[in-house]
Amino acid sequence: MGTHVIKMPDIGEGIAQVELVEWFVKVGDMVSEDQVVADVMTDKATVDIPSPVAGKVLALGGQPGEVMAVGSELIRIEVEGAGNLRESAAAPAEPAPAPAAAAAAPKAAPQARVEVAAVTAPPAKPAVAPASRPAPVAREANERPLASPAVRKRAWDAGIELRFVIGTGPAGRVLHDDLDAYLAQDTQTSPAPVGGYAKRNDEQQIPVIGLRRKIAERMQDAKRRAAHFSYVEEVDVTALEELRAQLNQKWGDSRGKLTLLPFLVRAMVVALRDFPQINVRYDDQAQVITRFGAVHVGVAAQSDNGLMVPVVKHAESLTLWGASDEIARLANAVRTGKAAREELSGSTITLTSLGALGGIVSTPVVNLPEVAIIGVNRIVERPVVVKGQIVVRKMMNLSSSFDHRVVDGMDAALFIQAMRGLLEQPATLFVE
Template structure:
């Protein structure tokens, strides 16, 4: 018997969600045959079988979240050696969740019968005592299995017994039942799974940890629009579609060298600011699965045309589900471009642990004043959300002023290229 465990594929991965089993119990599998899809914090990955044999048992349900090192399946390789089992769970497997949100009782039965001291902060332990929750019996969803405040509150809610219903007169009861059926038919419950679940967790963590401030400015786009139109035939002859976005990526990389705190992150464990001397720009991309952020690596060292080609490739693979972990890792700053869809401006949420995110919005002709005269210009709002722990408002304004200088007069951008 062979225990197939959830491997650590890097980038600080602590757990994965079982998206879909590609085999069934009793099915013969070959070496390197994909047997399960697992959603990590960043990508969906197919896990291959490391050995050949018959799938004896699947140990995690679709939709369940399991920590690294947990046994996902037991494969009968024909060997006489067998894995000892404790209460229906292979020994040394760690805790395996039976469902996406298991009950406290389920988790207690499923884990090996060994004492465990939960990882938790003093605040969370105090909350657990206040709510009458045994914290060592609460499954942790935080890093390294840490029990969070949300974990404790969920455990308290599951334990709470609803108050008994007050009996209704027969006529009122029939009306109530009819209304309840009508109400139930008007609702649909969709499991929060996969990429959407990871996005939700990531956004909640970002807002909880980072004090967000958003600065909004506007930019005149006429010169950049004209330059892009002149360069389009040149780019198309080389098989590349040229949009505004590659120019913004290049300008951001130039400006970040001058304002390094916007290309940084905060190490909460050591109370240190990490200033990064590399410029990897994430491109927030809308997909059917949810928002993904592939990364243009070393944008400061690439031409606008090379960046345009790379963005096209990343977006295409993102929407076809073919991104690798390398494609979505290592970002230092993110751009979210909602202009092609519309909208005046928004307040984007920072892609934790980064320090800032730039939102680009629709370009439209507007009446503005130049030299005390009313004229029509192509204008665009941009919104910069930043981490107020390490970035002050004045620095944010200077950063966007620099972007305006580089892009309202694109020849300045090309002078700054290295």
């Protein structure tokens, strides 16, 4: 028998260190060739690390959330044959402090994962397993049991701590059936609180690692470096909504239904022709502003694991339905965790919308190194004065933020006013 050491690979792009996001194995597990053993995260994406050999896990080189240098030891595996470790260095590395804590967390979207470690005290009435189910498996306080992302989300929503749920799947993995059994026995053994209320004293500690850490760092960096200022303008989208309804009625079945976003992307593209100083990226280290002829629109999208910004490349070349299809494709890639690294980078301006939750006003954070982000608030019907008459119109606010180091207030205001004119007179969106 020999020992095979897997080192942190060179991800490319000059990256010298990466963050260990999660393990999919623990000490003592048997792994097969090409089995994914861990995920690591760079500034742009999460990368799967497969095992090139089959064998038994001897030691793990770090804990989730730890930043590791490229080339450092990631994992040791006992293999048939000589392995790749010389005899002089064959002594196993010190295992991770708590192997159980490094057990596989659920595999979430490849581009975004957030680890949740629950540390609450056990419930007053411990779960009693039915006779037909396996006996409870003792777990340490900081151990994260195996479970799929869907099971973890369901448990989170139900206020269930997975550490106390008996897992009947492979290697003790918690299944949906296990949650059903836990909920059923909890209902049978726990008296209903008087009046439907009950005190809760549980707590959870959530490590800020993986994508959540990257989001926090980028937001903090953007607010610290960019001189933000916001500009809000209301837009009468009555005519635009009528046009959208007509287009969907005529071509929705054959070409797909249009949302508001493709029209907003088109308005940005047309308005930027007159304001190229806003379609830029600012390298504040080199003190260089790069203007782009192409309009690469980042569309901020909320996933189960955090905010991500897939990029609609060359929006200037897309029709309404072309932009609609690309936005839908990217949103689905983000939700399913299949967005590629190049699909999450390279934007020159960002569009962010909370849809029906868009509120009245927002102050979005500029997506550095861009200098502008356009925020879309919800559409509401309200009375307005048109040609001396009070009429009901569909109104929407554009809440946008700019980097004042690069964009002057007058230019920002004129740019948003240009977008407003295009949206209020939607025929002008298509006049070349």
